């Protein structure tokens with residue numbers, strides 16, 4: 048096969064768009080099914096997320112009269128493009144770590160903010176008071192979890208001896224040390240907030256804001272948001288696996304081991320989602336800045352001590 | 362639309378019901394009936410909805426709101442008139458404040474609207490679920 052065709056195939060089919068979307072929809076089915084089982088329900092059938100997307104694609108698109116049309120329509124695409132890039136990057140690191148430069152942790156941090164930024168843009172362009180409240184909460188939430196998340200990655204960078212290339216980080220497993228564990232737990236909560244799952248779903252808040260950020264979206268545009276969420280459900284746990292748990296399936300390790308790690312992170316996220324009530328936005332800010340901040344400051348100090356004394360477990 | 366039958370997101374509109382029908386609708390969402398296994402989900406915004414569950418005989422105050430909500434729902438969508446009131450004003454037939462029933466108001470906006478009726482005062486959750494499924498089967 049010729050090289051450009053090969054690359055195109057990688058981007059569009061495997062491990063790019065088609066593969067990630069399919070996996071993401073299955074993952075969102077897992078979320079709904081496990082939640083249902085926790086609540087003693089039967090839960091939706093396996094293909095439910097596919098039906099939902101198909102149905103949304105066939106519906107009418109309504110744009111509110113006062114909305115800023117272009118931004119309103121373009122925002123979902125920006126978000127989707129961002130997560131798609133992130134997931135393709137991570138898959139390449141998982142399957143072909145030796146190939147060229149595929150991206151470092153800083154690129155990944157930027158790409159991970161993109162969906163939230165797109166959401167904020169789109170919903171503030173929709174001229175809806177419900178979406179406006181959702182937008183303001185989402186902005187505060189982004190500000191509160193970004194700081195701990197970056198600090199958690201600083202711990203990882205210290206632990207791995209100053210590496211910022213994802214492929215190099217994926218060869219070590221910082222989670223097997225005290226400071227790495229702390230950083231992992233905090234970033235798990237940050238991922239929870241990024242996914243917009245309970246206890247950090249105040250920007251969507253079905254119960255009091257309708258659906259907050261997504262309020263005015265309908266039809267195909269809503270389908271794109273749903274696809275974006277589905278892909279995030281693949282990309283963010285995968286990112287944690289890459290950064291903290293020694294990669295998805297590097298050379299010597301069987302693929303099942305990588306899948307096991309991914310499922311472990313996903314199930315942890317789902318269980319946190321189902322066993323906690325929603326917190327208020329000010330509580331979330333305090334939690335991330337004060338408690339997570341202190342925990343991570345301790346983790347950074349521990350990691351530095353461990354590095355200088357040669358104690359890898361610290 | 363084949364996929365619409367498999368995934369129905371409903372939005373609940375109360376247009377002056379006595380609240381009993383609404384309680385029965387909420388009953389459908391409990392783990393006992395678990396309508397999520399049929400792909401039915403309650404959503405918070407009419408823009409996400411495929412079906413409107415309308416209860417009550419439409420008071421003069423509620424009529425413009427019902428029209429607005431129907432306009433805000435992306436088509437194709439189905440309107441379910443839940444309860445005797447919504448179907449034919451029920452015990453409020455002679456009420457001075459009732460301008461309904463639901464189908465009359467909806468047809469003012471869109472004469473070709475798809476409307477399904479689930480009678481009962483109030484209909485049992487089983488009746489509501491079976492009504493929804495029967496309507497989807499003939500769609």
Ligand code: SF4
Pocket residue numbers: 377378379380381382416417443444445446447451452481482483484
């Ligand atoms: S049909 Fe009966 S239960 Fe339902 S709103 Fe009317 S009076 Fe109440």
